[in-house]
Amino acid sequence: MIYELKLLSESDGPRAGRSPVRAVPAGFGLSYSRDHSKAQVLADGFGRLHTYLRISLVEHCNLRCRYCMPEEGLDWTPAPRLLTQEEIIRLARLFVQQGVSKVRLTGGEPLLREGIVEIAAAVGRLPGLRTLAITTNGLLLPKKLSRLKAAGVNLLNISLDTLRPDRFEAITRRRGLPLVLRAVTQALDAGYTPLKVNCVVMRGVNEDELADFAQWTQDLPIAVRFIEFMPFDGNQWDESRLYPYQEMLDALSRQFALERVADGPSETAKTYRIPGFKGTVGFITSMTENFCEGCNRLRITADGSLKVCLFGRAEVSLRDAMRGGASDAALLEIISTAIGRKRARHAGMQNLATQVNRPMITIGG
Numbered sequence: 001m002i003y004e005l006k007l008l009s010e011s012d013g014p015r016a017g018r019s020p021v022r023a024v025p026a027g028f029g030l031s032y033s034r035d036h037s038k039a040q041v042l043a044d045g046f047g048r049l050h051t052y053l054r055i056s057l058v059e060h061c062n063l064r065c066r067y068c069m070p071e072e073g074l075d076w077t078p079a080p081r082l083l084t085q086e087e088i089i090r091l092a093r094l095f096v097q098q099g100v101s102k103v104r105l106t107g108g109e110p111l112l113r114e115g116i117v118e119i120a121a122a123v124g125r126l127p128g129l130r131t132l133a134i135t136t137n138g139l140l141l142p143k144k145l146s147r148l149k150a151a152g153v154n155l156l157n158i159s160l161d162t163l164r165p166d167r168f169e170a171i172t173r174r175r176g177l178p179l180v181l182r183a184v185t186q187a188l189d190a191g192y193t194p195l196k197v198n199c200v201v202m203r204g205v206n207e208d209e210l211a212d213f214a215q216w217t218q219d220l221p222i223a224v225r226f227i228e229f230m231p232f233d234g235n236q237w238d239e240s241r242l243y244p245y246q247e248m249l250d251a252l253s254r255q256f257a258l259e260r261v262a263d264g265p266s267e268t269a270k271t272y273r274i275p276g277f278k279g280t281v282g283f284i285t286s287m288t289e290n291f292c293e294g295c296n297r298l299r300i301t302a303d304g305s306l307k308v309c310l311f312g313r314a315e316v317s318l319r320d321a322m323r324g325g326a327s328d329a330a331l332l333e334i335i336s337t338a339i340g341r342k343r344a345r346h347a348g349m350q351n352l353a354t355q356v357n358r359p360m361i362t363i364g365g
């Protein structure tokens with residue numbers, strides 16, 4: 001689909017501080033009614049500049065985490081409908097040209113994606129990109145770490161919800177804790193410090209391990225990030241399973257002298273250090289204290305949809321636009337329009353639990 005964009009008058013749209021635009025399907029005779037300055041494309045109506053792009057490379061995963069996806073998997077998108085390597089690189093280039101300075105490759109499990117090293121290398125070469133990150137469950141990292149490092153990956157997040165082998169199997173429905181721990185050690189040895197470790201905390205599942213994770217950071221430069229359990233399609237979220245930030249903080253404060261660290265304006269985690277410890281602990285409080293105000297993130301799903309909010313239903317298919325012949329300028333109009341429609345904040349915990357969204361595994365966190 002090719003789009004022609006027309007400027008609307010200020011009274012036609014809610015966006016403040018920038019010209020509202022509306023996408024109108026059109027023929028091949030493209031006409032563009034406004035100039036794309038970088039700030040215009042990536043800024044929304046609330047003054048937020050989106051400089052961080054998360055690209056999901058694949059929907060599949062080699063784990064079956066209970067909070068993320070059903071045991072039998074999902075109705076996976078057929079391969080021809082996933083973005084090709086060329087399409088991923090084209091989109092990354094386009095966003096980086098507009099001012100995105102951080103790209104994260106995620107999934108599904110991104111290390112399952114054929115060609116991940118080539119994709120990382122191509123994205124890593126884009127002028128203006130400062131951070132190329134990967135979020136992974138770590139299982140395949142020992143095999144691929146050196147090639148990913150050579151390709152330019154300079155930040156790693158490893159997901160790990162428990163330090164106990166039996167519990168690892170209960171949560172992920174697979175074995176593999178020793179491999180993940182090996183990935184952590186190798187990533188640290190390779191210089192990925194601080195190494196971010198994402199831990200989804202659920203009441204009755206692993207909340208009794210907070211102190212073990214914190215203790216882990218005494219001798220290792222690991223930034224553990226405790227994540228509040230979030231609702232997504234098919235993950236049977238229940239408020240009784242949510243272990244809120246304040247309770248985590250209270251529990252840890254009884255054992256450690258936590259000192260708050262000043263976080264950047266777009267930081268998702270509230271970070272604390274423990275005097276004398278090499279690492280830090282942080283809390284991602286999407287449910288009980290949203291951080292939408294400083295949101296600078298955009299997401300592209302493996303099937304090529306742009307999501308401007310993790311919890312929002314609104315999506316626009318950049319894949320369809322590209323396969324319909326859209327020029328870079330036309331893609332930018334679509335992207336700009338989608339960002340312009342981003343809401344001030346997500347719908348709130350109670351509403352999120354009932355609203356339709358994708359399963360987390362097809363968004364990428």
Ligand SMILES: C[S@@+](CC[C@H](N)C(=O)[O-])C[C@H]1O[C@@H](n2cnc3c(N)ncnc32)[C@H](O)[C@@H]1O
Nearest residue numbers: 068107108109135136137159198229230360365
């Ligand atoms: C969907 S995974 C994809 C990347 C990779 N497979 C991994 O395990 O890191 C990205 C992150 O989302 C987190 N996640 C998945 N479902 C979640 C949920 N319901 N609530 C909070 N975090 C969730 C995972 O723990 C992981 O850190």
